[in-house]
Amino acid sequence: MMTSARRLLIALACLLVAFPYAWVVLSSFKTGDDLNEPSKVVFEPTLDNWSEIADGGVFQSAWTSLLVAAVTVGISLVVGTLGAYAISRFRTGGAATRFGILLSQLMPPAVLVVPLFLVAFDLNLRDTVIAVIASHLTFVLPVVTWFLIGFFDAVPKAYEEQAMVDGHGRFGAFRRVVLPQVRGGLVAAGIFAFVLSWNDLFYALILAGGNTTTLPVQIASYNTFRGVELGAMSAAILVSVVPVLIVSFFVQRRLVRGLSGGGLKS
């Protein structure tokens, strides 16, 4: 049984987390005047902000973000899976790769963005989703690979050896016996990768700030020279946040499922 003190604590924590969301939800339905009174909770809701963002291309940006994130996730999973398997099984690159792969995360994006910009410019890819996807892969792929190494480590070699004696080659054993066992990890890594790409503002802003805007860039654009358009920005933020919330919910469940299980006696 939960003690009432514990209940209270949990309720408090939920309130703390939910509060900013509630604030944004309310703001997205407020008129300009009401927005000037942040503490005003009872007001006449309006859909003006929503129609403004609909006209302002937020949904187009959301589509761009989705496209960028989906391709980034796809490439990261395919390359990351093969890379992680190689690092886990064959110690490819030695201990340096296994642990150093995350060092790329320490590099400030600002260091990378100028070279990427120049390359994109030279290849005529500036202001395209390709440039954004390439830049996202620089930080998503190492994370996905690092994340998956642990999952492959957890699959005992005996499974694939068994499969190889039973009539498969190395790749067949990998595909039929190893991959199904890291499915939970793949889903979790995919969702994680999606969120990383979906939330990026920096690369998207610099490499493709013109016609190809992603959602975070679009949101930032409501900070105009006339001031911040809070209402429209709130509505756009909701468009951006809701998919991530749904996705995060699955991360928890899949993560737990991915990390448990295994039918090997040792």
Added chain:
Amino acid sequence: MARIELQQLVKRYGEVEAVRAVDLDVPDGEITVLVGPSGCGKTTTLRLIAGLEHATGGTIRIGERDVTALEPKHRDLAMVFQNYALYPHMSVRDNIAFGLQARKTPAAEIKRRVEHAAELLNVAQLLDRKPGALSGGQQQRVAIGRAIVREPAAFLFDEPLSNLDAKLRVSMRTEILRLQRELGATIVHVTHDQEEAMTLAHQVVVMHDGRIEQVGTPADLYRRPATERVARFIGSPEMNVLDAAEAGALGLSGDGAARVGVRPEHLRPASDVRDDRVAGRFTAHVEMIELLGANAIVTLRAGERALTSLVDSRLLPELREGEQAPFAVEQGTVVRFDGDGRTIAG
């Protein structure tokens, strides 16, 4: 089924030589057991036969084929791993069928063979479960079932019994023997347990430090161990090995041997050895008596030297812990070793 032949097989990992010039003939339709302490090269030898390790030198033949350079899938072998390696994401049925599917066997044939194997191993009622829902013994049966449906040229068993409790291990041992007789299978079985080796094998291969120490029938190894190491390894409790001076103190003549071995079952209370059969007689201090049932392990001390004796339980009233008692070694049972640990014939 086929015979397996290893010629001058070598496996090196960098500077470490795990398998050193091993020559071995695994006869068709028999159980050959590789046995030895951990790190002796027995598992590496098995993995070389399976193709899971590449040989550094030498050849491996299965039947008439030289398979040394072939991938595991082309060697037509089935293997049972120590941890069974049942695929957790597949049902028992799919686990057993896996190897047949990999080899594109027709579905009807797969169904027939899977059901036959399940029947044979008494796991028919478990076919639709996942491995996680099975007990250790059941997992073991499924793993063996997965091997036998393949009808391979030979079976490789890598310590498949070592995860089972003692009772189950004995019954699975019997089961393996029964299956082997039924199928006429060629089996290479690896274990570190000398008792398992003795009970299962037609042919025992004792390995040490990457080399074969001795090959022979279980009775051969017990009666005529080639080296002191084999003599100590085979038989339980372990053989008493004495240096020449200690043997002299027990009234045993070493005949110029560096060391002398006496099995615990041949060192008995003097009343249990006929007078004309006595090779040496001495008085010892009885330190401890461990009753096994029909027999008891008795720990003795003769001078400074601790000895183990295996005594018929009916003679136990003659012995009391902490007291002296007369003991004798039976004639013709003593094994003599030279300075290099090799057995002196005769």
